[in-house]
Amino acid sequence: MAIVLDGSVLGLQLAVLGVGISLVFGLSGVLDLAYGAKVVAAAIVGSLVLAGGGPVLLGVAVTVGLAVVLSLGIDRTVLAPVYRRHGEARVVLSLLVTLAVAFVIDGVLVSRWPHAAFSLAVAGPPVDVLGVRMRGGSLLAAGLGLVALAATFLLLHTTRAGRAIRCVIQDEEGAQLCGIEPARVRTVVVVLSGALAGVVAVAQGLASSVAVADGFDLTILAVVVAVVGGLGRVAGAAVAGVVLGLVHALATATVGASATWVVLLLAAAVTIVLRPEGILGLGGRAPRRHTARWSRRIAGPDRTTDDDAADRAGEGRG
Amino acid sequence: MLEVRDLHAGYGELAVLHGVDLSVGVGEVVALIGANGAGKTTLLRCVAGLHRPSAGALTFDGAPLAARSAAAIARAGLRLVPSDRRLFPQLTVRENLLLGAHPRRVASADLRRVTALFPRLAERWGQRAGTLSGGEQQMVAVGRALVGRPRLLVLDEPTTGLAPPLAAELYAALASLRTETGITVLVAEQQLPRVLAMAERGIVLERGRVRHRGSSTELADDPAVRRAYLGVG
Numbered sequence: 331m332a333i334v335l336d337g338s339v340l341g342l343q344l345a346v347l348g349v350g351i352s353l354v355f356g357l358s359g360v361l362d363l364a365y366g367a368k369v370v371a372a373a374i375v376g377s378l379v380l381a382g383g384g385p386v387l388l389g390v391a392v393t394v395g396l397a398v399v400l401s402l403g404i405d406r407t408v409l410a411p412v413y414r415r416h417g418e419a420r421v422v423l424s425l426l427v428t429l430a431v432a433f434v435i436d437g438v439l440v441s442r443w444p445h446a447a448f449s450l451a452v453a454g455p456p457v458d459v460l461g462v463r464m465r466g467g468s469l470l471a472a473g474l475g476l477v478a479l480a481a482t483f484l485l486l487h488t489t490r491a492g493r494a495i496r497c498v499i500q501d502e503e504g505a506q507l508c509g510i511e512p513a514r515v516r517t518v519v520v521v522l523s524g525a526l527a528g529v530v531a532v533a534q535g536l537a538s539s540v541a542v543a544d545g546f547d548l549t550i551l552a553v554v555v556a557v558v559g560g561l562g563r564v565a566g567a568a569v570a571g572v573v574l575g576l577v578h579a580l581a582t583a584t585v586g587a588s589a590t591w592v593v594l595l596l597a598a599a600v601t602i603v604l605r606p607e608g609i610l611g612l613g614g615r616a617p618r619r620h621t622a623r624w625s626r627r628i629a630g631p632d633r634t635t636d637d638d639a640a641d642r643a644g645e646g647r648g
Numbered sequence: 649m650l651e652v653r654d655l656h657a658g659y660g661e662l663a664v665l666h667g668v669d670l671s672v673g674v675g676e677v678v679a680l681i682g683a684n685g686a687g688k689t690t691l692l693r694c695v696a697g698l699h700r701p702s703a704g705a706l707t708f709d710g711a712p713l714a715a716r717s718a719a720a721i722a723r724a725g726l727r728l729v730p731s732d733r734r735l736f737p738q739l740t741v742r743e744n745l746l747l748g749a750h751p752r753r754v755a756s757a758d759l760r761r762v763t764a765l766f767p768r769l770a771e772r773w774g775q776r777a778g779t780l781s782g783g784e785q786q787m788v789a790v791g792r793a794l795v796g797r798p799r800l801l802v803l804d805e806p807t808t809g810l811a812p813p814l815a816a817e818l819y820a821a822l823a824s825l826r827t828e829t830g831i832t833v834l835v836a837e838q839q840l841p842r843v844l845a846m847a848e849r850g851i852v853l854e855r856g857r858v859r860h861r862g863s864s865t866e867l868a869d870d871p872a873v874r875r876a877y878l879g880v881g
């Protein structure tokens with residue numbers, strides 16, 4: 331039981347991570363290898379606020395806010411040339427650019443605040459859950475993850491903005507034909523993904539702590555979860571996160587922490603072999619390979635995106 | 649309503665359109681005729697803002713389209729139904745239709761008009777669009793454009809891949825739409841008799857240039873057009 335509960339707490343955080351990275355990939359074909367670095371950067375700045383004597387809520391607000399600002403800032407600057415590519419070229423370039431961003435963020439953090447760590451201590455005795463004694467921080471972290479996931483799903487499935495997001499994910503050109511601006515939808519998604527990175531930082535701070543060196547581990551976990559969920563599939567990523575959290579807890583308890591990564595990656599590999607479209611399977615659609623899906627979705631040298639429209643407007647003036 | 653002036657477009661090195669002129673007046677139905685590879689789709693994609701012309705001018709209601717995004721053009725009332733339909737495969741028929749008027753809410757009267765036009769869509773209301781037959785998908789695509797209350801409906805080979813009875817059904821629906829609403833239509837087509845029965849005028853595109861233009865009866869009687877597109881003459 332303790333394993334299940336521990337696994338669920340971790341799993342919910344993995345789910346948030348996976349959803350955060352998967353949303354952006356699903357929408358634009360950018361696989362964000364700086365995702366973990368953003369989590370850590372937001373957490374470390376939050377820890378500075380706390381260390382400076384700031385109230386906890388301010389620390390939390392700064393953490394989430396910074397994650398959003400970082401997300402938007404990176405999207406608008408270094409990713410701009412990436413969005414001008416299409417299809418596979420965009421995916422590959424996004425890997426290189428976001429990896430570079432991750433190294434830069436990591437380098438700054440390690441050189442400026444090598445020993446900083448973000449942790450939000452929760453006072454009070456452990457709480458009894460189904461006969462297992464859980465720390466208050468872990469429970470809060472799990473609750474936060476759950477709320478973030480629920481909010482994301484409500485946004486996607488009950489609001490007009492959410493419907494626009496799902497449309498652009500399914501067929502960007504079809505969305506344009508309906509009058510939906512992919513650029514505007516992208517802004518919403520980048521903000522959402524940044525907020526989810528902030529939530530991971532806060533939840534991790536509640537459950538244990540975020541250290542300067544955690545960025546790459548978080549990114550790898552996010553990518554594994556997203557891949558197991560079926561890249562770009564939000565519901566799949568959420569389920570994959572929880573499942574891998576349970577596998578992680580089980581592996582730690584049985585084979586020990588050192589082999590956990592191997593077990594996790596093995597589990598991921600098995601899922602991908604058995605269900606190439608992701609853990610939730612085909613969802614009633616005819617089988618299509620991801621590559622085909624991607625090349626169709628972000629395809630074509632003749633695709634005119636809003637960036638192109640902006641370029642055109644710029645040329646008109648120049 | 650739509651003016652295309654000296655339009656040039658292509659793909660990288662490949663030039664496809666070599667100075668096309670075309671205009672569509674309010675309430676007209678204009679047929680765009682041409683063999684495979686003539687450049688019909690390229691022309692329509694330029695009009696809809698999905699492809700960037702290399703030269704020439706496009707105006708809709710007197711306003712230039714060049715600086716507008718494809719989505720802005722759609723919201724302005726110029727709706728393209730592409731030959732590959734571009735539905736949202738995982739959404740139901742109903743959800744696809746509800747998206748047509750973004751960011752507005754679709755009026756229920758508009759939905760009723762679509763089901764009156766295409767009764768078989770009512771039977772498929774809750775089915776995912778990706779599982780529909782080609783003809784049904786085409787009906788959803790046309791319906792999705794119609795709920796956006798287009799002032800100019802642009803159709804790219806609406807009967808591609810449709811069995812003759814379905815193609816006839818689709819054209820019958822378009823004809824009744826036309827008599828009811830007087831909607832302006834620009835339609836690319838290779839099925840000459842069918843499209844000329846509905847259109848007032850036609851333009852024949854050959855390898856990126858306008859080869860013939862005239863009223864539907866003139867085109868239907870033109871020996872060269874008959875030879876090339878009706879297989880007779």
Ligand SMILES: Nc1ncnc2c1ncn2[C@@H]1O[C@H](COP(=O)(O)OP(=O)(O)OP(=O)(O)O)[C@@H](O)[C@H]1O
Nearest residue numbers: 632659662664682683684685686687688689690691
């Ligand atoms: N994305 C593309 N990249 C490169 N060349 C293209 C592309 N799309 C079309 N072409 C070329 O442009 C020319 C015109 O194509 P277009 O699709 O406009 O013709 P069409 O009249 O619509 O033909 P069809 O009746 O077969 O649909 C063709 O020679 C085609 O090979």
Ligand SMILES: [Mg+2]
Nearest residue numbers: 688689731805
């Ligand atoms: Mg075509």
